[in-house]
Amino acid sequence: MTDEPRPDDAPNRPLAGTVVLDLTTALAGPYATLLLGGLGATVVKVENPRTGGDSSRNNSPYFGRAGLSVTRAAETDMSVSTMGRSRNKKSITLDLKHERGRETFLRLARNVDIVVENYAAGTADRLGIGYADVRAVNPSIIFTSISGFGADGGSGKAMDSIVQAMSGVMYSAGEPGAEPIRFGLPVGDLLAPLYAVIGTLAAKVQRDRGGVGQHVDVSMLGALTSLLSTEPFDAFARVGLPLRTGNAVxxxxxxxxxxxxxxxxxxxxxxxxxxxxxxxxxxxxxxxxxxxxxxxxxxxxxxxxxxxxxxxxxxxxxxxxxxxxxxxxxxxxxxxxEPADALRNPAVLRRGEVVELSHPEHGSTGLMGPGVPIRFSHADARLDQPAPHLGEHTAELLDTIGGLTPEEIAELRRAGVV
Amino acid sequence: MTDEPRPDDAPNRPLAGTVVLDLTTALAGPYATLLLGGLGATVVKVENPRTGGDSSRNNSPYFGRAGLSVTRAAETDMSVSTMGRSRNKKSITLDLKHERGRETFLRLARNVDIVVENYAAGTADRLGIGYADVRAVNPSIIFTSISGFGADGGSGKAMDSIVQAMSGVMYSAGEPGAEPIRFGLPVGDLLAPLYAVIGTLAAKVQRDRGGVGQHVDVSMLGALTSLLSTEPFDAFARVGLPLRTGNAVxxxxxxxxxxxxxxxxxxxxxxxxxxxxxxxxxxxxxxxxxxxxxxxxxxxxxxxxxxxxxxxxxxxxxxxxxxxxxxxxxxxxxxxxEPADALRNPAVLRRGEVVELSHPEHGSTGLMGPGVPIRFSHADARLDQPAPHLGEHTAELLDTIGGLTPEEIAELRRAGVV
Structure with missing residues (x-):
């Protein structure tokens, strides 16, 4: 797969030719694959046809013909979360709890470079689509997992606030003795995907050098706690320097x-x-x-x-x-x-670090979302493809990546697997 | 260079064989090269012999034979910042403002894969060691710059608090109508290096595929603002959902x-x-x-x-x-x-996401610092080499990487260039 650029590949994108099978949902996982897509990988987002796909598709508010609204009014209305997070991705539906869904997944996985998932630890293995399963059909796979506490850290639900609480960051802001402070920027969710992308790319460099594929395992708690530990809070405390000093220092x-x-x-x-x-x-x-x-x-x-x-x-x-x-x-x-002003800072817009989101049918939204905040002198990295509707590319990609025949695809549709 | 692993390379590290010339100081830049070192790159930290090297070497507190202290007591005492940030790096001294320092730098740059710098925008070019200068002697170089507002964003001093203020994050925590809140975790400094590592590795993937070297340019403001824009704060405001809700939601x-x-x-x-x-x-x-x-x-x-x-x-x-x-x-x-407890969470220590810092001569410190918060099934990524003293590897690396003769090195020493 990696050797044959597909027609839609822009060859001057850093990750042109790399194909990612994306099992992620919500925020942490999808932000990782968003960056991979922005860097030029072909990202194939696998969504559950029975639940309406990624839970972000059902996050209010929505954008449609009439603009922004709290409830979904039409079939083509799309959540703002999805408009942001699913750009530069293709969507296929696949019921992974169905045996034929699992088989189809493995047919796709055989022909891709990278799988990214953010199920609770252990879930992918239980579904028969974990690292061991994919490796059996594709030994050079890079299989990246993002979870709350790591692949070996138990299946505890790790929401952003829980991770923030456990990481120590809530005591890094505010006055001495004050209550802990929850950050509105969801750092509990958003650091793990950055390390996951770093791990995935480092593994790819290793593999491209003639190395093997492997499992890359990043925990939300470890990512945030590790970043916090870059400041010598520990040493400050021991020599009597206050950790919390409010807005002044x-x-x-x-x-x-x-x-x-x-x-x-x-x-x-x-x-x-x-x-x-x-x-x-x-x-x-x-x-x-x-x-x-x-x-x-x-x-x-x-x-x-x-x-x-x-x-x-x-x-x-x-x-x-x-x-x-x-x-x-x-x-x-x-x-x-304020965020609304910060997101419209001309210096940031000019560099494409923040960009306007667009709706696949209705175009311009006036809403801002992330760009790729990295500028390359000899490559093109940007989030320029609007988010797809659920399953928009199912037939196309089951054919081109999975090698399924039209009859096989029709059969999966009849069985409700896609 | 990339084809010949040096004796100290551990071949099962993801970036084994990759050599990085590190011009960074303070926090944002050094954290990027710390991660590259933890992933197995050989990192050659270039420090100014006239100023005592990276400013972090003079950040109180220090660790020495007698433990932690606010002032430096002995030659081998090392700042806690340096013990954390200079691990898995080698230190050479080089006065880049001296013409022969510049020449020597370019001799080194000819034989490395990556340069990383976090001077104010424009400074590297003015010193004659910018992307164009290095590219002239090494067309396949990946040259990564971290600056406050981008390579084209002016030379304004971008301290963490300034970047936080401009990014909108200070209004993401706290109660509606309350004062803005400064985060103690320096997110203004620490996000840019994560994107810089992503950009550097993506550029390496592109180059290893037969592409060219290039300049990778990341701004602190763009990195943080972009991450903030992943949350649909904009849309929330328009449909009347409050952005700030304090500690409850x-x-x-x-x-x-x-x-x-x-x-x-x-x-x-x-x-x-x-x-x-x-x-x-x-x-x-x-x-x-x-x-x-x-x-x-x-x-x-x-x-x-x-x-x-x-x-x-x-x-x-x-x-x-x-x-x-x-x-x-x-x-x-x-x-x-509290941070002190969070950094000692056994789950985080077990995974090596946070590790104990050690002093090159005095060993165990009881102080915690960042590990590489990424686990690889078939690679070894860790920060296991204590930070070097200033210029510890000057002669060795001017020889092995720069190809300088012992006479040339002695001459540079006499001239005070190294």
Whole structure:
């Protein structure tokens, strides 16, 4: 398969010619295969015909002819989640609990490079479509599993909040002694797919070098906890540095989030040069000569007083004015943006890191979703194919990848397997 | 280079035989090359002899013979940041602002597969060591840049807080109308390296297929904003769903963080089955028949009352007891852990997702840091080499990779270039 680019392959995509069989649902798994699709792999999404496919297809809100609505009004209405997550994928239906569904899956798996799944640990094996089953028909397969606690970690339900709670991140934000804080960005779900893509590509490099196929196993809890451990929180605690410092960081003063007339700004001024710039922007350049603020040690010791002075200045300014004044003095500073504004930052749109979602029939939606936030000088990586409707490519791909005859496909349809 | 494994290569590592020239400093860049090293690449870290190398070497606290301390006491004391981030790397010194440093860099670059840098945008080009310079001597190079706003995004200083502020994530946590919330986990720094590794490996797959080398360009702001855009915050806002809901999520009630006698627990009970389990765990199974809580719609409508009932129960329990009761009823639940406990979760340690850091001379530290949170069935990926001291491998690698003679190396030393 890998040697024969199909007609729809764009050869200058990094993963052109690579075929992925995608068993994922919900968020963590589909984000991994979304990135693989954006990098140019052919992604064949296998969906259950009996349940309406990936659960994301039933996530309100939906987009249709009349725009956005809480309930689905027409057959072609599509959930916003699906419009985002199923781009650059093809959809086939297959009932994997049916013996002939399983057989058909293995016929497809024989001819692909990669399988990705995010069932609860052990489920794929129980269905007879796990790594051992696929390897038996395709020894060079790369079989990537994303689960809550790892392939050997039990089948416990790992929702984003549970993973956040167990990883320690909820105690990384907020004031000392405050309640834990749940992140709205679902980091419990979204880090595992990034490591899963890294593992899948590393395994592909190994295999392309003449190595074997293999199982790649990533846990949501391990991914997030591992990332958290990059900061030396452990060492900080032992030498008496506080882990939680709220929106300011006294040991880097002046540093933090400060109120403006119309919102908030972030500024970072930990060095003498930056501190001097902050004082100049505030119109009080003499503060750098003050006993309290002349050196970094002094500023750290008087961080509260310093941050009160910054606040007294910033709260009388509009965000843009305060940031302009700081930036003019070379101080790292920015407005704190709401997501709706952040997603429309022209700098991010220009680079294709965030893109507009489109509906397969109704086109432009005005809603923003992820692009591939990687720019290649000599390759094309982007999410440019709208999400398919359920089973849109079943017949086509059972033929081209599975090698099934029209009669066999018709028979599977009659049996309700596809 | 790629065809000749060096003696220290473990051939069953996914990236065995791949050589990376690492120009990164601080956090975002070094985390990318840490993962490449953990996956088996040979990582040659280039450090400035005039400044003491990577700024992380001067991040307090330090670890030495006497354990952890705020100040450096001996020559061999090493910062905890470096002990974590420089594992599985080799260190050479090279003054890149010196013309002969630049020449030496290009001699090395001729014989490697990948360069990774996280200078401010434009700096590498100005130093004469940018993509165009390296490509001129090594057309198949993969040259990966991590910057605040992209290679074309200006040289603005992008600290973690600035990127968080601009990305919208600070408004994803907390109560409606509350101040923005800075995450303690530096997501502004740490997402870009994950995409940079994905981009680097995808470019390597493309090149190994007979393609060309190329520039891979990842921005910190784009990486985080893109990840944020995977959640349909945009669509939620337009149909009137609140973006910020604090620690509870009313539309999924019972769902959120609840107080216990000795801390907090997280629980997720959005379905009828889970809600029933929550009520049973609370010893009030009859609540599922109540007018207020029998259906999901009713529970969402009466979310506050429901969450008050859960709180009344949970606050009289120890965390472990509350979680055990919920888990016994099949409800996803967990204790909210502090980082120090989360990093010592036996399940995470067993899988090597978090590992103990060791000092090159003093061994065991009792401090935890990241492992490679990816398990391979037929490969070995781990961070098992302690961080090197500054310039530890200069002579060795100028010889084996750069092909410099002992005389040339001695000459560079005399000139202070290495």
């Amino acid at each position: 006294p040991r880097l003063a002046p540093f933090g989030i400060f109120p403006a007339k119309d919102g908030f700004i972030a500024l970072c001024g930990p060095t003498d040069t930056f501190a001097r710039g902050v004082f100049r922007a505030m119109g009080q350049p003499e503060l750098i000569d003050s006993d309290r603020f002349a050196t970094r040690d002094q500023r750290v010791r008087h961080a509260d007083a310093l941050h009160d002075l910054v606040t007294a200045w910033s709260r009388t300014r509009h965000r843009t004015d305060a940031v302009a004044a700081l930036t003019a003095e070379g101080v790292p500073a920015a407005e704190v943006l | 009313p539309r999924l009630a019972p769902f959120g963080i609840f107080p216990a006698k000795d801390g907090f627990i997280a629980l997720c009970g959005p379905t009828d089955t889970f809600a029933r389990g929550v009520f049973r765990a609370m010893g009030q199974p009859e609540l599922i028949d109540s007018d207020r809580f029998a259906t999901r719609d009713q529970r969402v409508r009466h979310a506050d009352a429901l969450h008050d009932l859960v709180t009344a129960w949970s606050r009289t329990r120890h965390r472990t007891d509350a979680v055990a009761a919920l888990t016994a009823e099949g409800v996803p639940a967990a204790e909210v852990l």
